[in-house]
Amino acid sequence: MTGGGTTTAGDPVPLDVDKLYAARLHAARVRPYLATALFALRPVASRQVPTMAVDRYWRCYVSPAFVARTPLEELAGVWVHEVSHLLRDHHGRSDRVARARGLSGCGERLRMNIAADCEINDDVFGDGLVMPAGAVQPASLGLAPGELMEDYLRQFGLGPRTQDLVWLDCGSGADGLARGWDLGPEGAHGLSExxxxxxxxxxxxxxxxxxxxxPRGWRRWAEQAFHPPQPWRDLLGAAVRSAAVASGIGSDHTYGRPSRRSVGLPGVVLPSLRRRPPSVCVIVDTSGSVSDAELGSVLLEVAAISRAVCGRRDLVSVLPCDAAARVVHPLCRAEEIPLIGGGGTDLRAGFARALRVRPRPDVVVALTDGQTPWPSTRPSARTVVGLFPRHRASWSEEVDRVPTRPPAWARVVTIGPT
Incomplete structure (x- = not known):
């Protein structure tokens, strides 16, 4: 705690560190999924801050007078509110909105702070967390709950309904505009990117x-936090194409078009090098840890792989595999491929079976949740892994372990919602 237990110069009120920390502990108890973020905040005592405020480097500037006059239960709500600004990247989003819409000035940043508060406050309180006095809610501005900061910004301006909110200041961590009390990127107690x-x-x-x-707002945020920045099928297609253009992949010699080097060798006909679309074997993890919904989506994923090789279905085969490799199926109609399995997981058998297919595939694509042993050595074919996401089951350290990433020799693409 920076300045903890001391009296800030010019401020007769000492900071009540015990009360501040007790409020944070209460917030972590009633919102355990936010505990990591709450304890990552670095408190900094400041008499310039009206209440509590954050910067983008995860410092929380605290007014000693505000802590003294605020009930502990409300102070816990302020902790949660401030850390929510940082988790939801309101500073970065405000900067992007300002550039895109040509917004500038302190008034526009105040609007962004109000809109960000509306996004947070509509469902963050209750269930043991007391709403702080003066907290802004969408209904107070005649707005509907459940929307994002960017949506709220389009629906209200500064006027009679906001005149009582001019005091509002959650800091640069809420609207992106630097404050005089900010320690900046080189200051102490900040977190790195x-x-x-x-x-x-x-x-x-x-x-x-x-x-x-x-609450629904946090579930939405968590889902978006794990989404890839681009549609995953585009990334998968790019990964397959990247593997396919590697040296030696999809290459063959033909005498149908003699090499131009034959001109320098009278009486000798040299073959030319011809590129063909690569052949792909798709290993599908059909073990019990893969859900029916994920297996159902495999058909769409196989179709995406087919498009990545110029639509040549004759060059794509599918191999279901759990603890043992099944029959290799040519891709005629994806919906007719039987995805049989349901046992344990060992894709090593699938890789071994795929590499025995004749002609040998140029690229092997494994669609899996990652809960499998991997081959100890790099396969002879280029490898792409489409990984169904698996996240930690709880915020506790002692729960199920997240599967390790595939080996470095595989190009990994996380499979996400479309």
């Missing part, structure tokens, strides 16, 4: 592990 991303990832894991006990 990697540390901030890790905190968000851990919180999202906790939320997805217990979705039934989490």
């Amino acid at each position: 990697q540390e901030r991303d890790l905190v968000r990832h851990r919180v999202a894991e906790g939320i997805t592990g217990h979705p039934g006990s989490v």
Whole structure:
């Protein structure tokens, strides 16, 4: 705690560190999925801050006078509110909105702060968490709940309904505009970009592990936190094409078109090198840990792979595999492929069977949840792994372990919603 237990210069009120920390502990108890983020915040005492505020480096600036006059239960709600700004990247989103819409000035940043508060406050309180006095809710501005900051910004302006909110200041972590009290990127007690991303990832894991006990807004945030930035099927297609153009892949010699080098060798006909679309074997993990919904989506994924090789279905084969490899099926109609399995998982058998197919595939694609042993050595064919996401089952350290990533020799694409 920076400045903890001391009196800030010019401020007769000492910071009540015990009360501040007790409020954070209460917040972590009633919102355990946010505990990682709450304890990652670095408190900094400041008499310039009206209440509590955050910057993008995960510092929480605290007014000692505000802590002294605020009940502990409400203070816990402020902890949750402030850390929500950082988890939801309101500072980065505000900067992007400002650039896209040409918004500038303190008034527009105040609107962004209000809109960000509306996004947070519509469902964050209750169930043991007390709403702080003066908290802004969408209904107070005549707005519907459940929308995002960007949506709220389009629906209200500064006027009579917001005149009592001019005091509102959650800091640069809420609207992206630097404050005079900010310590900046080189200041002490800030988190690095990697540390901030890790905190968000851990919180999202906790939320997805217990979705039934989490408000809708947080569930939406966690789902978006795990989405790839591009449609995964485009990435999978690009990965297959990238593997296919590697040296020696899809190459063959033909005398149908003699090589131009034959001109320099009278009486000798040299073959030319011809490129053909690569052949692909798709290993489908049909073990019991893969859900029926994921197996159902495999048919769409196989179709996407087929498009990545110019639509040549004759070059794509499908191999179901759980603990043992099944029969290799040519891709005629994807919906007719029997995805048989349901036992344990060992894709090593699938890789061994795929590499025995004749002609040998140029690219092997494994669609799996990753809960499998992997071949100890690099396969002779280029490998792409389409990974069904598996997140930590809880925010506790002692719960089921997240599967390890596939080996470095595989190109990995996380399979996400379309």
